[in-house]
Amino acid sequence: MTTHDDDRLIQRVVVLLDGSRRAQLLLDEAARLAKREGAELVGLFVEDTELLRAASLPLGGEIGLVSGSLRPVAPEALERRLRQQAGRLQALLAATAGRHALRWRLEVNRDRLEAAALAATMADDLLVLYRAGWRHPPEGGFASRTLSRMLGAARCRVMMLGERVSAGAHPILVFQPPDEAGQRAMNEALRLAQATNQELLVLLPPGVERDERTRAAIEAWSARQDRRPRYLAFEGDIMALIALLQRERAGALVLPRGHALLRGVAGEHLLEASDSALIVVP
The missing domain is CATH 3.40.50.620 (HUPs)
Structure with missing residues (x-):
């Protein structure tokens, strides 16, 4: 692999x-x-x-x-x-x-x-x-x-x-990485999407541009998979993310360990309300 x-x-x-x-x-x-x-x-x-x-x-x-x-x-x-x-x-x-x-x-x-x-x-x-x-x-x-x-x-x-679907059954979701931790999550999402032959859906938060390193990694993945990832602008809160996971019937959401969505009340709600697999990368 x-x-x-x-x-x-x-x-x-x-x-x-x-x-x-x-x-x-x-x-x-x-x-x-x-x-x-x-x-x-x-x-x-x-x-x-x-x-x-x-x-x-x-x-x-x-x-x-x-x-x-x-x-x-x-x-x-x-x-x-x-x-x-x-x-x-x-x-x-x-x-x-x-x-x-x-x-x-x-x-x-x-x-x-x-x-x-x-x-x-x-x-x-x-x-x-x-x-x-x-x-x-x-x-x-x-x-x-x-x-x-x-x-x-x-x-x-x-x-x-999750209780509804397993990883690999539906799109793999990941945020465009703003830092090194986010880049590790992106690499894991690319690896998982390649291993399971699934679509990659990249969420673009406000103010985060597609950097060159990520673009190169995604292009290399696209060449191996013979498919293009899907990009989606995302400006919502935790409730909007949970709704998106349900709408897409996501196979997995990949997040870095320190992501804000895993902390406090938002993190608890994500853990309780989503039935998609969640992968957390250190």
């Missing part, structure tokens, strides 16, 4: 797993990514210390999904459940990797979820999350704030998969 000078090849696709039924969906997409990149598939299962600590409290418990009632959970029972989940995930990971002929392994860590995910990844990794696992109820915002912190601190590329 042709890459740009400041790109790093992806060595591992690290997928953050839990015991839910969406694990197979997430693993299938992560396996396709690993196959495309020639990378190792690594499943990460975190035994959340905050959950374990809550179970050890006198009033600790869990709320039944159907009954809605609070029931006690003994720490020993929770430990046993976590071991069982890890076993099921290992079998699921082995079967998925086998279908795609991938190198694989499962890492089981005990820490806070955020800290474990960051500690387990390296610069050449791609960390894959499933956005639905981070959606929060209307009255709380902890999950989206946690995810925002992870995006700001991750040393590697992070991909959050």
Whole structure:
């Protein structure tokens, strides 16, 4: 695969797993990514210390999904459940990797979820999350704030998969880069569009001109793909961007880690409201 000078090849696709039924969906997409990149598939299962600590409290418990009632959970029972989940995930990971002929392994860590995910990844990794696992109820915002912190601190590329479409199914959106960080995001968008043979849609914010470096990179991509990118002037806010993603049925939006759209309330809203894949580049 042709890459740009400041790109790093992806060595591992690290997928953050839990015991839910969406694990197979997430693993299938992560396996396709690993196959495309020639990378190792690594499943990460975190035994959340905050959950374990809550179970050890006198009033600790869990709320039944159907009954809605609070029931006690003994720490020993929770430990046993976590071991069982890890076993099921290992079998699921082995079967998925086998279908795609991938190198694989499962890492089981005990820490806070955020800290474990960051500690387990390296610069050449791609960390894959499933956005639905981070959606929060209307009255709380902890999950989206946690995810925002992870995006700001991750040393590697992070991909959050949406519920509606997967990366590569529809146009790849990226902003015209105003700086080096934006250029890295553009390079990643070019690489992804080339690998998936998808359209590239470049958003032009007010006051940002097409610089020569970007023009050369896009022209080289166009020659390889035998297609031209599409340019679109964009002057809207976060709501306009979300509407654009929905209208275009975007396969992915690629942003640099420090982009304003990933910070504060705007960032949380983007994480919650968009069903397109989001790729964040350090």
